[in-house]
Every structure is written in C-alpha cells, then in structure tokens.
Amino acid sequence: MRQRTLGSTGYPVSEIGFGAWPIGGTWGDVSEADAMGALHAALDAGVTFFDTADVYGDGRSETLLARLRRERPSDPFIVATKAGRRLPEQTVEGYSEANLRSWVERSLHNLETETIDLLQLHCPPIGVYRPEVLGVLDALVAEGKLRHYGVSVETIEEARAAIRHPGVETVQIIFNMFRLRPADDFFPEAAARDVGILARVPLASGLLTGKMSRDSRFAPDDHRSFNREGEAFDKGETFSGVPFEVGLAAVEELRPLVPAGATMAQFALRWILMFEAVSTVIPGAKNPAQAAQNAGAADLAALTPETMQAVRDVYDRSIKPLVHHLW
Numbered sequence: 001m002r003q004r005t006l007g008s009t010g011y012p013v014s015e016i017g018f019g020a021w022p023i024g025g026t027w028g029d030v031s032e033a034d035a036m037g038a039l040h041a042a043l044d045a046g047v048t049f050f051d052t053a054d055v056y057g058d059g060r061s062e063t064l065l066a067r068l069r070r071e072r073p074s075d076p077f078i079v080a081t082k083a084g085r086r087l088p089e090q091t092v093e094g095y096s097e098a099n100l101r102s103w104v105e106r107s108l109h110n111l112e113t114e115t116i117d118l119l120q121l122h123c124p125p126i127g128v129y130r131p132e133v134l135g136v137l138d139a140l141v142a143e144g145k146l147r148h149y150g151v152s153v154e155t156i157e158e159a160r161a162a163i164r165h166p167g168v169e170t171v172q173i174i175f176n177m178f179r180l181r182p183a184d185d186f187f188p189e190a191a192a193r194d195v196g197i198l199a200r201v202p203l204a205s206g207l208l209t210g211k212m213s214r215d216s217r218f219a220p221d222d223h224r225s226f227n228r229e230g231e232a233f234d235k236g237e238t239f240s241g242v243p244f245e246v247g248l249a250a251v252e253e254l255r256p257l258v259p260a261g262a263t264m265a266q267f268a269l270r271w272i273l274m275f276e277a278v279s280t281v282i283p284g285a286k287n288p289a290q291a292a293q294n295a296g297a298a299d300l301a302a303l304t305p306e307t308m309q310a311v312r313d314v315y316d317r318s319i320k321p322l323v324h325h326l327w
C-alpha cells in the first residue's frame, strides 16, 4: 500500500483509508464480528488511516477502534474523529468552549487514548470558522489533547472559509465520480496551502460499486431508506445527492470502463487516487471482504487519460446538471 502525506500534519497515510460510519450506525445492522473483521482486514491490507466520529452509533465506532488498537498493538495507525454533531441543532453558539471540551473528553475516553491524532469539526455552520472557535482547538493542541485538527465540510465555500485559518490542516469533502467539482474549484487552493484532503463517500454510498438495482432495498434504519431527500441530514451524504435511478443509469455508462480484473468499487476508488491533491480515500466497509477489496484498489494500474475523460463525460452529461451547483 502506497502512502501519501496528510498535508502539513506530516502523517504518512495509506492511499486507501477506512470510513467507520457504516460500522457505527445508520446503515442497518452490522454485527460486532463483521465490524471488527472489517477493521482487521483493513489493517491486514495495509490501511493506516481510519476515519470515525463521536456520533457514529453514539460512539460505537470509536470504541471499536479502541478495541482494534488493543488487539493490534504492533500495527500503528492513525484515527481521525469528529465533533459537533452531538448538538441537537447546528448553531454557531453550540460550538462553545465548554461543548468542544466535553466532546473531546468523551472521544478521548471512547478511543482509550490521551491524545486524538486528528479532530475534525463535523460539518458545522460556516460561521464556526472564526478565531474564537478555532482558538479553543489551538488550546487543546497546546494542552496535548489533540495532535492536529481539521474540518469536514459539505460545500466548497465552507472548505475555502475553513482553510483561511492556518490551524486547519485537513479538509474532508465528498469527492467521487458523481461529485467532481472539488477537483476544479478547491483542490488547487488546498494543495497550495498544503492542506490534507480526505475524500469521503467515494462509492456514493455503495451506488458506485455497481451492485445496486431498482429492486435494491435498505433497512429502515439505513440512511439510504430515510435520507434521500435530506430528511435527517444533508442529502449529499446519501448517494452523493444523486437521485437513485439517475445514479443507476450513470453506473451502466461507467461499467464498460472498469479495467479487466478490477471490481467497479476498485475502479471508483482508483479514479479518486488519480488526483494528487487527495491524501487518502476513506471508503466505508461493513465486513472483511469489502474492506479487503477496497484496499486492493490501490494496487490497480493508473487509469488512462481516455478513461479519465470518459468518466468526466458521463458526469457532465448525466450528473452535473443535477448536483454541480449544490455543493
């Protein structure tokens, strides 16, 4: 597994990381055995970067990562968690010093550690990116509770506002074959400032694995059942904000481009790695087979310029008019 450097943090991180939302919650049932199996399989395949949040399963994925650390003491890895979504409502005032400190203490406890490798503000309102709030994070770094901090954002406008603050070392943003705009409108600025980029929702919530059809059904507690129109949180987090049937049709246009010997999921992940500004891609996985397959994407040969252009053509034709202006 090749490593890239996570911006100014200097952390070497595996090109394919691991997104721990599905083993936390809001994705239907995932047994503890499958969740731990997925984490171990990722480590076995060379993954060294795990993304989680305090709210995934109300801390479940953080505690599973603490268990992974205990079970694999000689395999070092970096854990990035997030804070802010414990607020009942997203307001700038909610990001008070008292709240930030209590969220960090809770994550330290769940992760069974004294220092968080990377704390990300979890898609807060844009007004949170100001010195009063970020100064609290600077203090937490000085106190040794955090090594680094960054942000997770919904929009390019938020990403740009966040990286004006020098303490913000990483940006997590949706980037996949159905979400190309960050490559044009954000990556150059992030690279110029040496900001690390975590590409999330890389499989468009599973759509880009090519396994779904009109008949696909999801558990009632899976966000793919209840958040297609943004009923619970930003609709961009579910199928990347692309209407399901439009996504299915675009997947059929992409399918002939999958390289021989690769799965469509691996193709989708390798496509993201073609962008040098991306530090790591963080696909979610619910079991060992998915985690191993996803990590294997890093072994695929570079895609040709013709393939890259063909993916862009599908986006421009079928997806862009629906989503490009939204995020």
Ligand SMILES: NC(=O)c1ccc[n+]([C@@H]2O[C@H](COP(=O)([O-])OP(=O)(O)OC[C@H]3O[C@@H](n4cnc5c(N)ncnc54)[C@H](OP(=O)(O)O)[C@@H]3O)[C@@H](O)[C@H]2O)c1
Pocket: 018, 019, 020, 021, 022, 027, 051, 052, 082, 122, 123, 152, 153, 172, 199, 200, 201, 202, 203, 204, 205, 206, 207, 209, 211, 237, 265, 282, 283, 284, 285, 286, 289, 290, 291, 293, 294
């Ligand atoms: N606001 C935020 O900060 C935020 C929001 C969203 C995500 N994230 C982070 O980004 C990570 C990645 O995004 P995501 O998990 O939402 O979406 P994703 O990576 O696009 O899709 C993950 C889902 O795709 C399916 N899958 C994964 N690998 C597969 C494979 N090889 N073959 C077949 N199916 C496969 C699994 O679900 P099924 O098997 O059930 O189909 C899995 O749960 C998250 O885990 C989280 O760490 C952060």
